[in-house]
Amino acid sequence: MNKKLIIIAIMVFLCPIVWAQKQIDRSQELKIGQVMPDIPVQPVINYKQSNIDINSFRDKVVILDFFDTFCVNCISAMPKLQKLQNELGDKLQVILVTWQDQKTIEKFYQTNSFLKENKVKLPTIYSADLLRSYFPHIGVPHTAWLHRNKVQAITYSDFTKAENITALYTNGTIQLPEKSDFNDGLNSVVNVVSKDKDIGSVRITGYQDGVERTGIQINVDSITGLQRTTFYNMDILGAYTAAWSKIKKPTFLLKDERIIWKVQDSSRYKYFKGEEGVNEWLLKNGITYERYDKIKRSDSLQAKIMLNDLNAFLGLKVYWTTKVLPCLVIKPLKNKHKDPMPLKSEGGVEGTDVLAFMIDYQGAFPPIIDEAGAKMNIQIDDYSSLENLNQQLKVYDLVIIEGKRPIEVLLFEEAM
Incomplete structure (x- = not known):
């Protein structure tokens, strides 16, 4: 294993996941609030028959949980989904959905001891090209909520909780943070910058609903010609470490022992695993950063300016010692x-x-x-x-x- 690969591995460890922007056909995409089309029966395993009619569950809350067998987070959440199904079966139908084929998924259930131990046997639609065209995404898990013949939410799996399911079943509607892998919400986030009049701007906000989570991006804005430095829906610790990595490539992992907290509540800055999922935590603690500059600088110099901005706006002093x-x-x-x-x-x-x-x-x-x-x-x-x-x-x-x-x-x- 050479040094270059080690540096890449460190960067992956330190920085949030940034999904590649693949070309995906979104011509049939369903949005929140839209009426569901009649969906033909879908091939399924772990069900009383070999196909399943999603339309037949219109009076229940239907959770379509998109996954694949390479996704550790997807698999680790399955016992929770099974528990919800067992407890709320009169109100709920959980259906797992994957692009993978029948043979792969059958082998997955037969050989996965974790799922066997937790008695996970949820209906699983395989080769789900049609459902993926209705609910396109880049990263999994990806969760679509259906009820009363409408798309009620498209969100992260963290929000699949008994209280949310019951609220939707009782009220007929629900508002949950939207998961978007395509940054459709950016127009509502960015500052409108005039090419001729503005020389720059800085904006730091909280979590932005419907905007994909990204790492630090430094490029030239095609409309204004200004240098644009951004990240979206990032944890504060991740923002600092990602900025530092552009100044000096890390040679070690940032283990807990290497972080000294002189703050009242470190859980504002870093996600500590608990009952609350990371996306729920980000909803309260994530930040978005946008900076436009007329002067174009190197990534390392721009990262230093970003650190100064974060310190000034967040009331922090963060440094290596x-x-x-x-x-x-x-x-x-x-x-x-x-x-x-x-x-x-x-x-x-x-x-x-x-x-x-x-x-x-x-x-x-x-x-x-x-x-x-x-x-x-x-x-x-x-x-x-x-x-x-x-x-x-x-x-x-x-x-x-x-x-x-x-x-x-x-x-x-x-x-x-």
Whole structure:
């Protein structure tokens, strides 16, 4: 695994997911509030027959939960959906929907021990090209709510809760934050900038409904000719780390130990996993940033300006510093092998700096520091414990010890 791939992996870890804007046919797309067309019966498994008539559930709340078998978040949410179906079956019909074929989905249910353990057996429509044309999307999970022959909501799976289902069933309508993978709502978010008169603007707002969540984008606006710097519906910690990564490429993962909070409530800035889903949390804590500049700058300089904007508008002081913390340290062995064994030259990690990243990535260890600086190819098969790591590292004349070192930390401080 080379350094370039490691940098990419770090960036994926630090920054929110940004879905690729694929060309998708939206000519048949159904919008919230539209009447549902008559849908022909769809092929299904986990149902009393081999096809299912969605139209027959018009008096119930119908949840169409789009997924695929590669989506970990989709699969982890299925027991919750099954529980809702079991509890609210008189009001609710959950239907899973996927583009994948029958053979793939049948094998998925037969071999997935997590679903078996949680007794998940929800009706699942496969090869769902028609439903995907009615509800086009880029990222999954993607949830469409139907009731009384209308599209009532298109949202994130976080909002599939008993109270929302009951409210829709009782009232006949519901307002939930819209999930949009196509940024249709941007016209309501951006400032209208005059090419001739305005020299720039900055706008920071809260969560913008109906706008796709994106990472930092720096480009030239085709209409105004101004440099446009934006991100949408991002967590505050993610915004800072994404900006910093444009100034200095990260060489480590930002584990919890590397963040120092000097704030009243850190949960405003970072999502801590709990009962509340990340999209519910973003609805309350996510921010949107837009800046237009007549002066065109490099990405790194623009990122520094963005950090100044965030500090000024959010009342924060966020910066890198060092702190002595417990950590692991990769060191060369003092007593080296007199007759070293021949080592493989391919298939491992390239150097101890990359090894440090891989150990950090496991999530089970304190931050790790590389003091060996070795550039050899290192083969590690078992990351389960420090003892097992050291057993494998002996052949390379390396050892990992526990210690304390000054390490880089990101300090979040609220301005007084």
